[in-house]
Amino acid sequence: xxxxxxxxxxxxxxxxxxxxxxxxxxxxxxxxxxxxxxxxxxxxxxxxxxxxxxxxxxxxxxxxxxxxxxxxxxxxxxxxxxxxxxxxxxxxxxxxxxxxxxxxxxxxxxxxxxxxxxxxxxxxxxxxxxxxxxxxxxxxxxxxxxxxxxxxxxxxxxxxxxxxxxxxxxxxxxxxxxxxxxxxxxxxxxxxxxxxxxxxxxxxxxxxxxxxxxxxxxxxxxxxxxxxxxxxxxxxxxxxxxxxxxxxxxxxxxxxxxxxxxxxxxxxxxxxxxxxxxxxxxxxxxxxxxxxxxxxxxxxxxxxxxxxxxxxxxxxxxxxxxxxxxxxxxxxxxxxxxxxxxxxxxxxxxxxxxxxxxxxxxxxxxxxxxxxxxxxxxxxxxxxxxxxxxxxxxxxxxxxxxxxxxxxxxxxxxxxxxxxxxxxxxxxxxxxxxxxxxxxxxxxxxxxxxxxxxxxxxx
Amino acid sequence: xxxxxxxxxxxxxxxxxxxxxxxxxxxxxxxxxxxxxxxxxxxxxxxxxxxxxxxxxxxxxxxxxxxxxxxxxxxxxxxxxxxxxxxxxxxxxxxxxxxxxxxxxxxxxxxxxxxxxxxxxxxxxxxxxxxxxxxxxxxxxxxxxxxxxxxxxxxxxxxxxxxxxxxxxxxxxxxxxxxxxxxxxxxxxxxxxxxxxxxxxxxxxxxxxxxxxxxxxxxxxxxxxxxxxxxxxxxxxxxxxxxxxxxxxxxxxxxxxxxxxxxxxxxxxxxxxxxxxxxxxxxxxxxxxxxxxxxxxxxxxxxxxxxxxxxxxxxxxxxxxxxxxxxxx
Numbered sequence: 001x002x003x004x005x006x007x008x009x010x011x012x013x014x015x016x017x018x019x020x021x022x023x024x025x026x027x028x029x030x031x032x033x034x035x036x037x038x039x040x041x042x043x044x045x046x047x048x049x050x051x052x053x054x055x056x057x058x059x060x061x062x063x064x065x066x067x068x069x070x071x072x073x074x075x076x077x078x079x080x081x082x083x084x085x086x087x088x089x090x091x092x093x094x095x096x097x098x099x100x101x102x103x104x105x106x107x108x109x110x111x112x113x114x115x116x117x118x119x120x121x122x123x124x125x126x127x128x129x130x131x132x133x134x135x136x137x138x139x140x141x142x143x144x145x146x147x148x149x150x151x152x153x154x155x156x157x158x159x160x161x162x163x164x165x166x167x168x169x170x171x172x173x174x175x176x177x178x179x180x181x182x183x184x185x186x187x188x189x190x191x192x193x194x195x196x197x198x199x200x201x202x203x204x205x206x207x208x209x210x211x212x213x214x215x216x217x218x219x220x221x222x223x224x225x226x227x228x229x230x231x232x233x234x235x236x237x238x239x240x241x242x243x244x245x246x247x248x249x250x251x252x253x254x255x256x257x258x259x260x261x262x263x264x265x266x267x268x269x270x271x272x273x274x275x276x277x278x279x280x281x282x283x284x285x286x287x288x289x290x291x292x293x294x295x296x297x298x299x300x301x302x303x304x305x306x307x308x309x310x311x312x313x314x315x316x317x318x319x320x321x322x323x324x325x326x327x328x329x330x331x332x333x334x335x336x337x338x339x340x341x342x343x344x345x346x347x348x349x350x351x352x353x354x355x356x357x358x359x360x361x362x363x364x365x366x367x368x369x370x371x372x373x374x375x376x377x378x379x380x381x382x383x384x385x386x387x388x389x390x391x392x393x394x395x396x397x398x399x400x401x402x403x404x405x406x407x408x409x410x411x412x413x414x415x416x417x418x419x420x421x422x423x424x425x426x427x428x429x430x431x432x433x434x435x436x437x438x439x440x441x442x443x444x445x446x447x448x449x450x451x452x453x454x455x456x457x458x459x
Numbered sequence: 460x461x462x463x464x465x466x467x468x469x470x471x472x473x474x475x476x477x478x479x480x481x482x483x484x485x486x487x488x489x490x491x492x493x494x495x496x497x498x499x500x501x502x503x504x505x506x507x508x509x510x511x512x513x514x515x516x517x518x519x520x521x522x523x524x525x526x527x528x529x530x531x532x533x534x535x536x537x538x539x540x541x542x543x544x545x546x547x548x549x550x551x552x553x554x555x556x557x558x559x560x561x562x563x564x565x566x567x568x569x570x571x572x573x574x575x576x577x578x579x580x581x582x583x584x585x586x587x588x589x590x591x592x593x594x595x596x597x598x599x600x601x602x603x604x605x606x607x608x609x610x611x612x613x614x615x616x617x618x619x620x621x622x623x624x625x626x627x628x629x630x631x632x633x634x635x636x637x638x639x640x641x642x643x644x645x646x647x648x649x650x651x652x653x654x655x656x657x658x659x660x661x662x663x664x665x666x667x668x669x670x671x672x673x674x675x676x677x678x679x680x681x682x683x684x685x686x687x688x689x690x691x692x693x694x695x696x697x698x699x700x701x702x703x704x705x706x707x708x709x710x711x712x713x714x715x716x717x718x719x720x721x722x723x724x725x726x727x728x729x730x731x732x733x734x735x736x737x738x739x740x741x742x743x744x745x746x747x748x749x750x751x752x753x754x755x756x757x758x759x760x761x762x763x764x765x766x767x768x769x770x771x772x773x774x775x776x777x778x779x780x781x782x783x784x785x786x787x788x
Binding site: 098103117121196203254259262263266269270271273277281388393396414428431437438441448 | 499545549551554556557558560561562564565567569572573579582583584587693697702705708712729731751752753755756757760762763764765766767768771774
């Protein structure tokens with residue numbers, strides 16, 4: 001009978017295709033008409049709660065006429081911000097609501113700094129707030145549709161199916177630079193991921209949270225010291241130490257207990273959940289900026305990049321080269337590669353495997369921290385979920401290059417970074433991470449060991 | 460005393476809710492993947508999403524009836540499973556894990572696209588009023604509402620008894636099916652693949668075909684779970700993301716992988732403990748120290764830590780047998 005189930009797939013697949021085609025056709029014609037606007041005022045009493053906020057333009061003036069909609073607990077309403085930029089929803093049931101900004105209604109030249117929707121917890125008798133900061137800079141790799149840069153094409157609606165009309169050579173160049181930048185930042189994190197995989201066999205799902213922690217601790221130190229360079233350095237040191245502690249307290253004892261790699265992977269998933277919500281507990285769900293100063297933009301051969309981006313790219317290249325040289329030419333590097341090739345043989349030939357793994361965790365943690373600091377600076381803000389969101393890009397990069405090879409991780413990261421930013425010219429912005437993940441699946445179909453991997457690793 | 464009774468009622472309410480039934484269905488499916496066949500499917504939420512949207516969009520956008528819509532949902536889950544399985548089932552376990560998680564994220568992003576708003580509702584999703592009608596029309600229950608053990612719901616419509624009856628009926632059906640299949644020769648091959656794939660291959664069985672069948676069977680159960688979960692109120696793509704998959708893993712490991720009743724027990728404990736923790740914290744810890752949102756976050760931290768401890772110290776869960784459990788690789 002199960003064989004019959006499998007057959008249904010073949011016969012019914014055309015139906016799925018027809019549905020898909022119909023879906024694609026329908027978007028070309030149909031447009032979504034939002035419901036009528038509700039009053040903006042809201043007062044709380046024990047039976048109601050307010051979900052509200054104020055939207056200001058990047059120059060501080062109130063943003064009027066932006067549409068927001070709320071869903072959750074059976075509610076689905078739309079309001080428009082008033083002359084003071086204020087919006088509010090009255091809800092009569094406690095729970096979690098999702099508030100979404102209609103990006104088509106943003107003022108010209110204004111873009112959302114972060115996601116276009118936010119989850120807000122409402123408690124009866126209380127006011128729940130949601131921030132949607134606006135910016136006039138190009139949104140970079142945030143999960144929002146990227147409009148044309150520098151007001152060249154003023155905020156194309158996200159529902160436009162982004163055809164050839166969006167293309168221009170200057171945009172291509174701009175996206176190439178963004179891709180280079182994203183690739184370098186992904187490379188920092190995926191190098192660590194790849195080194196850890198190579199030496200211990202662990203697919204570390206908590207690596208994204210180490211990246212988030214890097215950015216968050218940089219923001220914390222920035223608040224304490226006020227010096228950006230110092231904060232970044234401290235964040236990297238904290239993360240390197242965190243990597244070491246993790247290895248000592250968690251992973252080494254677990255290896256000694258002879259847990260299988262699958263079990264270790266699930267442990268890392270548990271760690272990732274726990275860390276993510278601990279961040280949420282301590283830092284909240286809003287956007288946290290590391291450097292409150294407005295980022296300065298410079299023009300590099302026609303592409304607009306912030307000073308932060310340039311410094312981040314420079315430091316990232318330096319760090320990657322250093323790690324590369326370290327792996328190629330030092331004793332420690334040779335030991336690391338030996339363990340990646342054959343741990344038992346490496347141990348037999350006198351390499352202190354545990355010590356090497358500790359150092360790998362320190363380096364991996366430091367690199368993840370650096371990546372987090374730079375991602376937070378480049379995108380001008382980070383959330384507790386930033387690393388978790390990027391995690392699959394790291395995995396895509398590592399698998400693309402070949403699991404466990406450091407050079408492969410670098411090349412894979414650059415390809416993934418480029419791909420994410422370049423496909424963004426043609427595809428709607430909410431799919432930009434999707435292309436990298438699709439690439440991941442395709443590469444496994446064609447060449448499962450990745451570009452530089454060896455066949456025996458895939459088992 | 461009032462507090463205890465209130466707590467018991469809310470626990471009962473949670474345990475019979477359609478969400479719980481949906482979780483159980485998806486967990487039974489995941490148990491077929493992981494517990495019986497040894498597949499590391501980290502994209503079960505993707506199957507649920509395919510089921511929920513396959514059903515919801517068929518009714519709300521294409522205006523299909525109940526049975527055709529259900530068929531579309533099943534076909535969606537099957538196609539998703541085939542596309543996932545082809546590249547990965549020949550590879551080692553952790554590749555399957557990463558690809559399934561990536562595929563689930565891709566479908567979530569696609570359904571969330573603002574461009575698809577007329578069809579899928581975009582990030583806002585669909586409200587059950589738009590796809591609920593054909594299901595309610597099948598209800599044989601009389602008008603009005605019924606109270607059982609201090610819990611009142613309407614018989615048909617919205618968050619009702621009808622969806623609860625169908626949901627838990629499906630759970631019983633899936634349990635029966637799993638039980639029957641796992642003692643059939645087909646089930647023995649699956650367990651053989653879990654224990655030693657090469658041995659199964661040397662006996663002339665195509666391990667790829669069997670793994671694919673297991674993936675599809677469990678995936679369709681996940682799709683049913685997605686439909687049941689979203690029938691009472693609404694569906695949004697973000698409901699069915701990575702956290703949901705991780706919860707299902709927690710449930711399967713807690714109850715005991717490779718057991719028939721493990722997923723049911725795991726789900727009931729998971730939801731009961733969470734509702735008790737948040738209610739007790741809400742009652743006895745002042746709001747100034749710990750707000751409701753923070754209690755929720757702490758509960759999640761606890762879920763993460765519990766998952767780690769479970770895998771380390773008791774990977775076979777409550778009902779499981781350590782010999783039956785295999786994390787291949």
